[in-house]
Amino acid sequence: MAFYKGTGTALRDGWTRHTLHPMRGYLFDLDGTLFRGNTPIPSAVKKVQELHRAGAIVRYVTNNSTQTREHFAAKLQGMGYPCEPAEVVSSGYGTGLFLANEGLKTAYVVGEPGLVATLAEHGIESTGDQNPDAVVVGLCRQFTYDLMREAMFRIRAGARFVATNPDATYPVEGGGLIPGAGSVVAAIQTCSETEPFVVGKPNPFLIQAALQEAGLAPEEALVVGDRLDTDIESGRSAGCPTFLVLTGVAASIPPGQQGGEDLSSLPW
Numbered sequence: 001m002a003f004y005k006g007t008g009t010a011l012r013d014g015w016t017r018h019t020l021h022p023m024r025g026y027l028f029d030l031d032g033t034l035f036r037g038n039t040p041i042p043s044a045v046k047k048v049q050e051l052h053r054a055g056a057i058v059r060y061v062t063n064n065s066t067q068t069r070e071h072f073a074a075k076l077q078g079m080g081y082p083c084e085p086a087e088v089v090s091s092g093y094g095t096g097l098f099l100a101n102e103g104l105k106t107a108y109v110v111g112e113p114g115l116v117a118t119l120a121e122h123g124i125e126s127t128g129d130q131n132p133d134a135v136v137v138g139l140c141r142q143f144t145y146d147l148m149r150e151a152m153f154r155i156r157a158g159a160r161f162v163a164t165n166p167d168a169t170y171p172v173e174g175g176g177l178i179p180g181a182g183s184v185v186a187a188i189q190t191c192s193e194t195e196p197f198v199v200g201k202p203n204p205f206l207i208q209a210a211l212q213e214a215g216l217a218p219e220e221a222l223v224v225g226d227r228l229d230t231d232i233e234s235g236r237s238a239g240c241p242t243f244l245v246l247t248g249v250a251a252s253i254p255p256g257q258q259g260g261e262d263l264s265s266l267p268w
């Protein structure tokens, strides 16, 4: 095993100052943790490259449902992150996994083309049919009253209501916010009077999927993110140690929470 577990071998300066051992695996959030918009966070690129070189298992876990895994991998690679599409666990990917696990084969999708394509990877057919197995709702920047009404009809008729993620807002380049998937989900939840199953963080579903696919036990993987209420909460719920960074949403590290200014302060 290539990574630097154990004592007596100094693989980088200062290693012996730390008493904690490195982990077998690292599950990184994307936005606010590895990049901001289209701008990589340099200390994060350096750290993830180091961990990857040392043989650690790295997975990229995001609530973003609008793009395919290939798209996320290409974006991360372009920033210098070592990333293959199979190492990305997005909420769209998790939604496809959830539907397949539940035996749900067709879905009316309120979302973007990347979500439709990601569901298709799991054999889920997107349909305009009146009686789909599920209604899947994610971030949809073309959301209309008609889409809301069509989703409502189908959920009231018995289709399973599945939401990709609950985020109220979504950060865009320059520090601004746009309405997130959770806002679209809330509209459809209100008119259908039905609670969705929400796949994304803080539900531990994505973390558990990443652990299972990587062959990691919860205690072997560090969940790293910039939000306490989603990233850190999902990691805790899955039974993983967690690490909060201040490069995104969180402004301080609460007492008892492991964390640092950025990824350079990861003690492993």
Ligand SMILES: [Mg+2]
Binding pocket: 029, 030, 031, 032, 033, 225, 226, 227, 248
């Ligand atoms: Mg984030």
